[in-house]
Amino acid sequence: MEETKDEGHLHPVTIMKRQVLEYFVENGFEIVTGPEVETEYYNFDALNVPKDHPARDMQDTFWLEGEPGTLLATHTSPVQARYMESHEPPFRIVVPGKVFRNEATDATHETQFHQIEVLVVGKGIALANLKHSLEGFLKHLYGETAKMKLRPGYFPFVEPGVEIDMECMRCSGKGCPSCKYNGWIEILGAGMVHPKVLENAGIDSHTWSGFAIGVGVDRLLMLRYGIEDIRLLYSGNLRVVDQF
Amino acid sequence: MLTSYNWLQSHFQKPLPSVTELSHLLTMHAFEIEDTKKWDDDVVIDVDVLPNRSSDCLSHWGIVREIETLAGVEATLPKSLTQTLEAGTPQTISVEREETDQCRRYIARVVKNVNIAPSPEWIQDMLLKVGQKPINNIVDATNFVMFELGQPLHAFDADKIDGDTIFIRYAKKGESITTLDGQVVELDTETLVIADEKDPLAIAGIKGGKKAEVNEKTKNIILESAHFDPVSVRKTSTRLKIRTESSKRFENNVPVSFASDGMGALSSLIKEVASSGGETQFEAPVEDAEEEKSPQQIAITSKAINDLLGSIISDEEVEVILKKLHFKVRVVVKGEQIDEGVIGREILKDGTSAFIVTVPLYRTDVNRLEDIVEEVGRVYGYENIEARALPEESFIPRIDRNVYYMALVKNELRALGFYEVIGHIFAPDGDRRVQSAASEERPYIRRDLRTGMKSALESNRHYAPLLGRDVIRVFEIGKVFKENKEEMHFALGVLDTSSKKQKRADQAFEEIREALKKSCGIKLEALPKEGILEISYDELIKDLPEPKSFGSIFTEKIDHISYEPLSSYPFMLRDIAVFVPEETDEQEIMRVIREHSGDLLAKTLLFDVFPKEFEDGTKKVSYAYHLVFQSYERTLSDGEVGEVMKNIEEDLRKKSCFDVR
Numbered sequence: 076m077e078e079t080k081d082e083g084h085l086h087p088v089t090i091m092k093r094q095v096l097e098y099f100v101e102n103g104f105e106i107v108t109g110p111e112v113e114t115e116y117y118n119f120d121a122l123n124v125p126k127d128h129p130a131r132d133m134q135d136t137f138w139l140e141g142e143p144g145t146l147l148a149t150h151t152s153p154v155q156a157r158y159m160e161s162h163e164p165p166f167r168i169v170v171p172g173k174v175f176r177n178e179a180t181d182a183t184h185e186t187q188f189h190q191i192e193v194l195v196v197g198k199g200i201a202l203a204n205l206k207h208s209l210e211g212f213l214k215h216l217y218g219e220t221a222k223m224k225l226r227p228g229y230f231p232f233v234e235p236g237v238e239i240d241m242e243c244m245r246c247s248g249k250g251c252p253s254c255k256y257n258g259w260i261e262i263l264g265a266g267m268v269h270p271k272v273l274e275n276a277g278i279d280s281h282t283w284s285g286f287a288i289g290v291g292v293d294r295l296l297m298l299r300y301g302i303e304d305i306r307l308l309y310s311g312n313l314r315v316v317d318q319f
Numbered sequence: 320m321l322t323s324y325n326w327l328q329s330h331f332q333k334p335l336p337s338v339t340e341l342s343h344l345l346t347m348h349a350f351e352i353e354d355t356k357k358w359d360d361d362v363v364i365d366v367d368v369l370p371n372r373s374s375d376c377l378s379h380w381g382i383v384r385e386i387e388t389l390a391g392v393e394a395t396l397p398k399s400l401t402q403t404l405e406a407g408t409p410q411t412i413s414v415e416r417e418e419t420d421q422c423r424r425y426i427a428r429v430v431k432n433v434n435i436a437p438s439p440e441w442i443q444d445m446l447l448k449v450g451q452k453p454i455n456n457i458v459d460a461t462n463f464v465m466f467e468l469g470q471p472l473h474a475f476d477a478d479k480i481d482g483d484t485i486f487i488r489y490a491k492k493g494e495s496i497t498t499l500d501g502q503v504v505e506l507d508t509e510t511l512v513i514a515d516e517k518d519p520l521a522i523a524g525i526k527g528g529k530k531a532e533v534n535e536k537t538k539n540i541i542l543e544s545a546h547f548d549p550v551s552v553r554k555t556s557t558r559l560k561i562r563t564e565s566s567k568r569f570e571n572n573v574p575v576s577f578a579s580d581g582m583g584a585l586s587s588l589i590k591e592v593a594s595s596g597g598e599t600q601f602e603a604p605v606e607d608a609e610e611e612k613s614p615q616q617i618a619i620t621s622k623a624i625n626d627l628l629g630s631i632i633s634d635e636e637v638e639v640i641l642k643k644l645h646f647k648v649r650v651v652v653k654g655e656q657i658d659e660g661v662i663g664r665e666i667l668k669d670g671t672s673a674f675i676v677t678v679p680l681y682r683t684d685v686n687r688l689e690d691i692v693e694e695v696g697r698v699y700g701y702e703n704i705e706a707r708a709l710p711e712e713s714f715i716p717r718i719d720r721n722v723y724y725m726a727l728v729k730n731e732l733r734a735l736g737f738y739e740v741i742g743h744i745f746a747p748d749g750d751r752r753v754q755s756a757a758s759e760e761r762p763y764i765r766r767d768l769r770t771g772m773k774s775a776l777e778s779n780r781h782y783a784p785l786l787g788r789d790v791i792r793v794f795e796i797g798k799v800f801k802e803n804k805e806e807m808h809f810a811l812g813v814l815d816t817s818s819k820k821q822k823r824a825d826q827a828f829e830e831i832r833e834a835l836k837k838s839c840g841i842k843l844e845a846l847p848k849e850g851i852l853e854i855s856y857d858e859l860i861k862d863l864p865e866p867k868s869f870g871s872i873f874t875e876k877i878d879h880i881s882y883e884p885l886s887s888y889p890f891m892l893r894d895i896a897v898f899v900p901e902e903t904d905e906q907e908i909m910r911v912i913r914e915h916s917g918d919l920l921a922k923t924l925l926f927d928v929f930p931k932e933f934e935d936g937t938k939k940v941s942y943a944y945h946l947v948f949q950s951y952e953r954t955l956s957d958g959e960v961g962e963v964m965k966n967i968e969e970d971l972r973k974k975s976c977f978d979v980r
Contacts (some may be wrong), residue, residue, distance in 0.1 A: 083737040086530055093726075093873040100869050102709075105716030111744070111798050112751075112805050117456075127550040137753040139764075147744070147753065147764070156766060165712045173798070175744065177755060186757045195709065202696065203629025203707035203871075210706055225701035226347050227693075229369035235693035237627075238351070239702060240394050256482055267627060270689060278412030284627060300882040307885070309743050313793070316738050318882050 088189050088308060089317045091296040092171050095191050096151045098215040099169040102208075105192070107168045109154030111175070115144040121160075122232040122273045135177035136203035137186075147175035151192045154231055155287065158194070159276035164283045165197035173291075189292035196268065196278065196285035202235065205265055205286040209239055212288075213262075215245060216295075224259070233266025233287055253298075262296060264289045321449045322379055323840070324362040330383045330394040341386070348697050349385045350376070363448050368827045371684045378469030387644045388698060389641075391866075399591045400467065400584040407603030412541065417488040421466045421511045422523065424575050424608035426455075426582045427485050429477055431602070433457060434595035435535050438752055442592065457533045457540060457592045460585060462564075468574060469477035470581030471565035472543060475520055477539040481583070481599075482516035485541070487523065487607075489791040494519055496528045498561075510555050511547065524552045524569040527563055539767035540587075544582040546575045574681035575612070590885045616661045618651075619691050621664060627692045630704045638674065640698045641691075647677035663688050693892040721807070721856070723866040724839070728809075728859070731838050735831060737792040742771035750802045764800045768810035769851045776814040784892055787924040789817040792827055796856060807856035814850055824850050839863070845847060856888070886951045888919060890962050896943035897971055897979045901930070908942055908971070915966040920948040 096106060124131055137147040151172040159170055170192045178184050195204070206225065213221040221241060228238035241262045244252035250256040265288040270280035294303050302308070307315045328335050335341055342352035354365040354390070368376045368887055375381050380401030383394045394772045395401075407428075414427050437443070438459040446453050449466050453459050461472040464785075490506035496519045497503050504522070506512065512519035520528040524547035533540060552569040556562055590599065595644065621637040632640075641648045651657060652672045657664040666688070667673045678685045685691060697702070729739065744763070745756065756762035765771060770793060779791055791814045811831060813824040828847050835841040840863060843870050845854045897908060913920060927943035968979050 081736050083733045083735065084739065086739040086741050087560040088741055089739060090730065090875050093875050094877065097873040097875075100381055100716075100873065103714065103716055105714075106719050108719065108722065111690055112800065112803050122322060127553060137755070140752045140754050140762075142751070142823065147972050163717055163840065167709075167712075167714055169718070173744070175522050177757060197710065197712055199626065201627055201629025201707065202701070203704050204709050205700075206629075206704060207706035207708050224347070226351065227349060227369065228698045229371045256425050267689070267692075270687070286442055300880065301884070302882060303884045304893075306651065309741055311740050311742065311771065313738050313740070313775075313779045313791070313884075316740070319880055 083256045084316045084319050085307075086316055087296055087302070088292055089298070090302075090319050091097075091292050091299070092189065092191065094216060095212075095290060096169060096171065098212050099167075099193060100166075100318045103136065104167045107158050108171065109148070109151070109157060109172060111148055111154050111173055112139065112208070113146055113148040115146060116183050118146060118148055118150075122152050123157040123275075128151070132215060132225045137175050137177050143200035148172065148175055148200050150283070151190045152287070152289075155192060155194045156272065156276060157207070158195070159164075159273070159278055161256065163257045164278060167193075167195045167197075168192050172229050182306070183201055183294075183297070183310060185305045187292070188305065188314060189311060191290040191292055193288040193290070195287075196273070196283055196284060198283060200267075200284045201293075202237075202267060202286070205267070205288070208286070209263070209265065209288065213241060216239070222248070223262075228264055228266070230264055230266055230289075232272050234269045236264070239263040239265060246292050262295065262298070263291075320366050320368050320377055322364050322366055322382055323358075323448045324358070324364055326379055326445050327364075327383060327386070329397055331386075331392055333392055335386070336390065338364065341648040344389050345382070345385065346771075346794055348700065348703070349387050350838050352784060358448055361448065362790075370571075371575075374683045375469065375681045377568050377571065378465070378467060379559075383638070383848055384645065385719040385905050388645070391643065396467075396584070396677075400587050401589055402462070404590060404601050406587055407601050410605050410750040412485060412602075412605060412640075413484045414485045414605050414647075415487070415773075416607045416686070417486060417868050418511060419550045419609065420549050421489075422487045423546045423548070424578045424606070425485070425487055425509050426543070426578050426606045426608075427603050427604040428542045428582060428586065428604040429539065430586070430589060431477075431539045431600040432539065432598040433589065433591070433593045434459070435533070436597070439592055455535065456899045457537070459588065460588045460592060461542075464581055464585045464588060465564065465568070468581055468584055469568060470577040471568050472581055473521060473522065473527055474534050474542045475527070475532075476537045477541045479531045480515040480520065480541070481518070484516060485520075486514045487518070487545075488512065496520075496522065497530070498522070498526045498528055499532055501529070504561070504954050505560060507558075508557075508731065510559070511629045511671060512552055512901060513543065522555065522559070522561070523547050525559070525566040526563055529877050542582065542585055543584065544578045544596050546573060546578055567891065572683050574683055575608075576680040578608075596695050597670060607728050610681070611858070613660075614680050615686065616658070617676045617685070617691060618657065618661050618666050618673050619664055619688055620673045623688055623693050626794055627689065627834075628704055629707050630695050630696070630699065632695070632699055634672075636699075637695060640695050641674065641676055643698060644694050644954075646691075649675045649677070651675055660696055662686070667972075713936065718868060719861070719868050720860070720865060723869060723872070724863055725856075725934075726861045726869075727839055728796070728835070729794075730872065731835060732794050732811075732831070735792070736788075737794045737833055740772065740775050740793050741796050742768060742795055742796075742797060743802075744767060746770060746959075749800065753801050758778065766801055766923055767853060768795050768797060768808050769812075769848075769853050772810055772851055772853075773849070776812050780814060780816050781818045783787075784945060785922050785949070786888055787922045787945075787947070789924075789926075790815050790823050790827060805845055808853055809856045809859045810851060811847070812851040812874065813847070824891070863912055864924050884917070884951075886921075886949050889952055890947050890949035891955050892945065893946045893948065893960060893964055895946060895964070895967065895979065896941055898931070898939040898941050901938045901940055904942070905942060907974075908944075912946065912967055915970065916948065919948045919950055919955065919963065922947040 139145040225237045228236045240259040242248040248258040268285040274281040331758040351367040438456045443453040494506045511523040513521040549572040549900035558564045713856040747765040793812045817821040883901040
C-alpha cells in the first residue's frame with residue numbers, strides 16, 4: 076500500500092471513459108453528449124423500437140410522473156438519433172452518457188450506469204470496417220494480444236447485429252472463474268445501423284450506411300479492475316475512488 | 320429456452336455434433352448457448368433465442384431448422400407427429416371469429432372417445448426437461464407439440480360447453496373466468512376470450528378456464544390451434560398479470576402458417592397416445608381464417624450483400640447459403656419483368672442480375688434486404704470477413720467546449736487533492752419524479768448536487784484515516800433537474816475531520832479559487848454554504864475561450880492501478896514518530912513499517928516532518944505517521960496490532976541513531 080500523496084482521485088468511471096474516449100478522439104471522432112431526461116421519440120421510436128414492440132422489454136424504463144412521453148434515457152443511442160437528424164454525413168461520433176434502467180439492483184445491476192456509443196456513417200461503410208474499429212479499440216484497451224470474435228446478436232436499431240466476445244485476459248481463453256470457465260467474455264454490442272433509423276433521421280439509406288458500437292462502461296471497468304459491486308460506484312464511497 | 324439434446328437428435332438420421340460442438344455452432348452462427356446441464360443420459364441445453372427470432376424459433380423444431388442450415392444435415396419430424404388420419408368425420412361444431420383483427424386464424428377439431436391416461440414416459444420426460452409438469456395425455460400432448468413446433472395449442476372438454484359454436488370475441492362488461500389453476504379473473508372489454516354461447520372458456524392465447532377443463536372423466540374433446548394478435552396478447556397478459564408459455568409465444572408473433580402444422584401434429588400425437596382402440600373419431604377440422612398471404616419476395620444482389628458486409632462472397636455461394644436457409648432462390652436478369660410486389664425490385668437497375676428470394680411464411684423477421692444480409696452474413700460466418708480500415712473522409716470533428724473544460728477542471732481539481740464523486744440521480748426530494756421508483760424513499764430526480772454530496776462527505780468522515788486524509792475534498796460535475804429544465808452543475812465539498820470549526824475547509828476553498836484562476840482562467844466567485852459550493856457549470860466556464868483541440872487531456876496513467884475489494888472489518892489507528900539522521904532516506908522508515916505490518920497495513924499518512932538540531936550538534940529530522948491497520952478476514956485485536964507496533968519500534972531502534980519518540 077502506497078503512502079498517500081497530495082493528489083486526489085478521479086472517479087473510476089471517468090478513468091474508464093477516458094480510456095475509451097482517448098482511442099476514438101485519436102481517430103478523428105467527435106465527442107457528442109445529450110440529455111439524461113429524454114423523449115419517447117428519440118429513445119425508442121426513432122430507433123426502430125415502436126410502441127408495443129417486445130424489444131421494449133429489453134430495457135425497463137423510468138417514465139416521468141406527470142410528463143407524458145418523457146423518460147430517463149435507457150441508453151445513449153437517442154443522442155445518435157438527434158445528431159443524425161441535424162448533421163449531414165459523413166461523420167464519426169462517440170457519445171458518453173449516463174443511462175437509467177428500472178431493474179432490481181444487485182452486485183452487477185444498478186438503476187444508473189454509464190454507456191459510450193460510437194457511430195460512423197459514410198459511403199460504403201461495411202461490417203468489415205466495424206470489425207477493424209472494434210479490433211483497434213480492444214487492442215488500445217487491452218494490448219496487442221487482445222482477441223475478439225463476433226457472433227449474431229439482436230438490437231432493434233442495427234441489422235446485422237452482433238455481440239462481441241473478448242478472450243478472457245486472466246486465463247488466456249483456457250477457462251477460469253472470471254469468464255465462467257467459458258474462455259470468452261461478452262464485452263460489447265454492435266451492428267450496422269438499421270436503414271429505418273437512417274431514414275427516420277432524414278438520411279438516404281441507399282447512399283449512406285453506418286455502424287454503431289455500444290460499450291457498457293461500468294461493466295468494462297468492473298471486468299478490468301475486479302470491482303466487486305457496481306453499487307459501490309454510485310454510493311459516494313471514496314475508498315473505491317481512492318484506489319484509482 | 321430449454322431444449323433436450325436427445326429430442327433434437329431424434330429429428331436426424333445422422334448423429335449430431337457433440338453438445339460442445341453443437342453449442343459452438345449455434346453460438347457463433349445463430350443463438351448463444353447459455354448453459355448445458357446433464358440430465359440422466361441426456362443434456363438440457365439452454366438456448367438464448369434472440370428476440371427477432373422468437374417468432375419462429377421458440378421450439379425444438381426451430382432449433383432443428385437452424386441445425387439443418389448450419390450443419391447441412393436434413394431433418395424430419397418424428398413419426399408420432401406425422402401420422403396421417405383418415406378423412407375426418409362430419410363436423411359437429413362451428414367457429415365464429417367476431418374479432419378478425421385480433422384472431423387471424425382459428426382451427427377447431429372435435430375428437431370423440433379419447434382415452435384419458437397418464438402420458439407415456441418419453442412425453443413426460445421431455446416435458447420435465449423443459450420445465451413443464453405432466454398432467455394427462457391430452458394436456459401433455461398440447462404442451463409437447465407447443466415445445467416441438469412453437470405453436471401454442473389447447474384442448475377443451477367438448478361435453479362441458481354450452482351449444483356447438485366456439486366464439487372468438489371480446490369479453491363483455493362484468494364477465495369473469497375461473498382459470499385452470501382456480502384463480503377468478505375479472506375480465507374487461509379489451510380482453511379477447513374464447514367462449515361458448517354462454518361463458519368465456521379461455522383467455523385467448525393466454526390461459527384456459529375451468530369450465531371446459533380436460534380431466535380423467537373427459538370423453539370428447541375440442542382441439543384449438545390459432546393465431547392471436549401479438550400486441551393484444553401482450554397488453555392483456557400485462558394487464559391481467561398472467562404470463563404463460565403460450566402467451567410468451569403469441570406475444571412474439573407466432574407465424575399464422577403454424578396453426579395448421581400444429582393441428583396436424585397434435586392430432587397425430589393424440590391418435591398415438593390417447594386413442595381407445597378403434598373407437599376414437601377425428602372430425603374434420605373447422606377453420607375460420609383470413610385469406611392466406613403469399614410469401615414475401617425480396618430482390619437482392621450479391622453486390623448489395625458484399626457492400627454491407629464488406630465481404631467477397633460469390634453469386635454461387637450466396638445462392639448456396641440462401642438455399643441452406645430454406646429460402647427459395649430465382650435468378651433474374653436485367654430487362655426481365657419483376658412483379659410489383661417484390662420488395663427492393665429497383666435493385667435490378669444497378670447490375671446485370673439479381674436474386675428474387677422467396678422467404679418462408681414463418682420467417683416474419685425477414686422483410687427487407689438488410690435482414691437477408693444478416694442471414695447470409697451469420698451463416699457465412701463473421702469470422703470470415705476481413706477487417707477493413709475506415710475510408711478517408713472529410714469529416715472534421717468539433718471540439719465540444721463543455722467536454723473540454725470538464726476534463727480540464729477535473730484534472731486541476733485532482734491535482735489539488737480532490738476526490739470525484741458521481742452521485743445518484745434519485746433523491747428524497749425534488750421538483751420532478753419517476754412513476755415507478757426503484758426505492759420508495761427516493762422517487763425524485765435530484766434538483767441539486769449538494770444534498771447527495773453532504774451525505775457522501777458525512778459517510779466518508781469515519782473512513783478518513785483509510786483515505787489517509789484528515790481533510791476530505793470532493794467534487795462533482797453532473798446533471799440536476801428542475802421544473803422543465805436539465806442543468807449541469809458544479810459542486811465542491813470540503814470536510815475538515817480534525818476540527819469542528821472547519822478552518823482548513825475555508826482555506827481549501829481559497830486554494831481552489833487561486834488555482835482555478837491561474838491554471839484555467841476561471842473566476843470562481845461563489846461562496847460555499849456549510850462546506851459545499853454549488854453553481855451552474857455554464858456559469859463556471861462562461862468566460863472561457865473556444866478550445867482548439869483536446870490534446871492529451873484524456874490520457875491517464877493507469878499502470879499503477881490495482882484495485883482491492885473493500886474490507887468490511889473495522890480498522891485500527893496507531894501513530895509513530897521517529898528522529899532519523901538528516902541524510903536518511905525516508906523510505907527506510909517505511910520499509911521497516913511495511914515489513915512488520917504485512918497485509919494488515921491499509922494506509923499511512925505522513926502528517927508531520929520537521930528538522931531539529933540537538934545540543935550535541937547532531938542534525939536530525941522527525942517523521943510522524945498515522946498508521947491504519949485493517950484485515951480482510953477478521954476484526955483485528957489490540958494485542959495483534961500492539962505486537963506489530965512493538966516489532967516496528969524494536970527494528971527501528973536497532974538502527975543506529977534512529978530514535979523512536
